[in-house]
Amino acid sequence: MKLENICIEANQSVFNEPLLTIDNWSIGGQSWGIVGRNDSGKALVFELLQQNLRFSGCVSGVPSAIATVSFGEQEALVARELKNDESDLLDEFDPGTLVIELLHETGAPSEQCLALAEQFALTDLLQQGFRTLSTGETRKLMLARALLSQPQVILLEDPFEGLDVQARHDISELLERLAVQGIQLLLMVDRPSDLPAWLPSIAVFAGGQLVASGQASEVQQSSHWLTLNLSEAPNEPPPVSETATTLAADEPVFELRRGRVSYGANVVFNGLDWAIQQGEHWRVIGPNGSGKSTLLKLICGDHPQCYSNDIRQFGIQRGNGESIWDIKRHIGMVSSELQLNYRVRVTVLTVVLSGYFDSIGVYRHVNQHHKTHALAWLKWFHAEHLAKKLFHQLSYGEQRLILVIRALVKSPLLLILDEPLQGLDEANAQLVLTAVNRIIESGSSQLLYVSHREEPGLHCDCRTLQLPINVAN
Ligand SMILES: Nc1ncnc2c1ncn2[C@@H]1O[C@H](COP(=O)(O)OP(=O)(O)OP(=O)(O)O)[C@@H](O)[C@H]1O
Numbered sequence: 203m204k205l206e207n208i209c210i211e212a213n214q215s216v217f218n219e220p221l222l223t224i225d226n227w228s229i230g231g232q233s234w235g236i237v238g239r240n241d242s243g244k245a246l247v248f249e250l251l252q253q254n255l256r257f258s259g260c261v262s263g264v265p266s267a268i269a270t271v272s273f274g275e276q277e278a279l280v281a282r283e284l285k286n287d288e289s290d291l292l293d294e295f296d297p298g299t300l301v302i303e304l305l306h307e308t309g310a311p312s313e314q315c316l317a318l319a320e321q322f323a324l325t326d327l328l329q330q331g332f333r334t335l336s337t338g339e340t341r342k343l344m345l346a347r348a349l350l351s352q353p354q355v356i357l358l359e360d361p362f363e364g365l366d367v368q369a370r371h372d373i374s375e376l377l378e379r380l381a382v383q384g385i386q387l388l389l390m391v392d393r394p395s396d397l398p399a400w401l402p403s404i405a406v407f408a409g410g411q412l413v414a415s416g417q418a419s420e421v422q423q424s425s426h427w428l429t430l431n432l433s434e435a436p437n438e439p440p441p442v443s444e445t446a447t448t449l450a451a452d453e454p455v456f457e458l459r460r461g462r463v464s465y466g467a468n469v470v471f472n473g474l475d476w477a478i479q480q481g482e483h484w485r486v487i488g489p490n491g492s493g494k495s496t497l498l499k500l501i502c503g504d505h506p507q508c509y510s511n512d513i514r515q516f517g518i519q520r521g522n523g524e525s526i527w528d529i530k531r532h533i534g535m536v537s538s539e540l541q542l543n544y545r546v547r548v549t550v551l552t553v554v555l556s557g558y559f560d561s562i563g564v565y566r567h568v569n570q571h572h573k574t575h576a577l578a579w580l581k582w583f584h585a586e587h588l589a590k591k592l593f594h595q596l597s598y599g600e601q602r603l604i605l606v607i608r609a610l611v612k613s614p615l616l617l618i619l620d621e622p623l624q625g626l627d628e629a630n631a632q633l634v635l636t637a638v639n640r641i642i643e644s645g646s647s648q649l650l651y652v653s654h655r656e657e658p659g660l661h662c663d664c665r666t667l668q669l670p671i672n673v674a675n
Contacts (some may be wrong), residue, residue, distance in 0.1 A: 203229035208259035222246045224412045233387040235397040238407030239627040240599035248357045269353035271344050273598040280542050283332050297331025310350035322346045337364040337538045338490025355386045363624045366489040366654050374398050392627040440637045441578040442644050443613040449517050454479050459512040463496050470496050473673025483649040483662050488669030494652050503529040530560040534614035536605045536622045550604050551589040557608035579607050599625035606634050617647040635659035
């Protein structure tokens with residue numbers, strides 16, 4: 203493959219800088235790592251190779267059998283599933299297309315589907331609906347579908363995000379074997395540390411240009427682009443509001459007694475006794491599918507089994523007539539599910555403002571104080587230039603950053619960050635960690651942090667809850 207004299211223009215205004223220019227990139231037939239900041243233009247390379255947008259210049263030698271594993275593909279599948287959602291007709295939750303059907307859709311023979319399901323630890327989930335899968339399970343399914351389509355080239359956007367340590371290792375090994383067998387992989391990551399060591403070549407994007415490309419070892423040694431651009435956190439503290447807790451001194455922030463969530467015979471957790479006391483910060487860890495997001499949904503009041511559990515939080519015993527908003531007003535939350543569900547057509551500023559009201563979109567009067575404060579947060583994250591843009595037009599990483607800001611604006615009593623750095627480049631990831639560290643120092647929020655990665659930049663004395671927990675009755 204070869205790209206020559208490429209220019210992709212921004213379509214809003216002739217005065218805009220081009221979104222991406224590439225003078226000459228001989229991709230050849232080998233595999234590449236592609237790296238760059240969230241706004242570097244690197245994601246457009248995938249669009250270009252699939253001829254999904256208008257460009258000038260020459261793209262040659264692109265094989266016809268290309269498979270893509272990206273957040274965009276995942277969103278498209280989620281949208282398709284939503285369209286087919288029959289929950290209203292059935293008057294019960296529609297779990298969506300079965301995993302086995304999604305594998306068969308690729309046209310691959312049944313035995314191949316089953317063999318790949320085995321390889322991706324999906325065998326136990328074959329009869330489960332797409333909408334019930336955990337984040338990591340969904341990522342594995344997307345990869346399996348891509349492989350079953352017999353591609354010559356696979357475009358992979360952040361393929362390791364959301365995977366547990368074992369799955370990361372297994373899938374990296376699998377991709378390496380595929381590359382050796384001659385399937386060409388273009389593997390895009392936001393953080394240079396995520397580039398697998400076995401990739402023979404690396405291309406670096408910055409400011410809408412291809413700035414370095416070649417043999418991995420040479421680019422890594424010579425390219426200052428891989429370490430540069432760690433924008434400094436602002437000197438001034440983030441605009442944290444003071445929140446006074448109204449809880450009695452011995453009241454836990456959250457308490458679950460003998461917690462149990464199950465789907466038919468499938469028990470996610472059982473006998474889980476756990477409390478977040480005032481002043482405590484927690485990390486919840488565990489492999490894909492171990493129940494981390496399920497637990498967070500119990501805390502946020504978003505899980506149907508909230509009421510069959512013994513939960514006390516923010517001074518309220520659940521099930522005593524409280525409204526969901528009585529719970530949510532104490533919580534600021536980021537998760538992949540929230541990002542997938544934030545589908546209204548609104549500006550970035552509106553998304554940030556919706557953090558004050560715990561809503562998707564804003565349906566209440568917004569006062570000037572809220573606006574000024576939201577803009578101060580955007581400014582702190584060097585993101586004020588995004589304020590008037592439409593949220594759904596941002597890159598995946600930019601969207602994640604905006605949702606983190608949305609969770610922070612009201613300085614919630616409980617700050618729940620479920621993989622907050624997914625899709626963020628190194629600079630934005632460090633900014634988020636700095637903000638979280640400072641919020642914790644200020645004592646305004648208690649942190650509940652979920653991630654498969656160790657983040658040395660998070661300076662927090664966290665207690666750890668390890669899932670799964672399944673204590674027999
Ligand atoms: N409606 C449902 N029916 C059957 N199983 C379900 C349903 N909803 C969730 N599950 C299963 O419950 C398990 C726990 O899911 P959860 O999202 O809590 O895992 P997780 O620990 O957050 O995983 P990840 O690290 O991949 O995000 C998963 O195996 C998932 O497939």
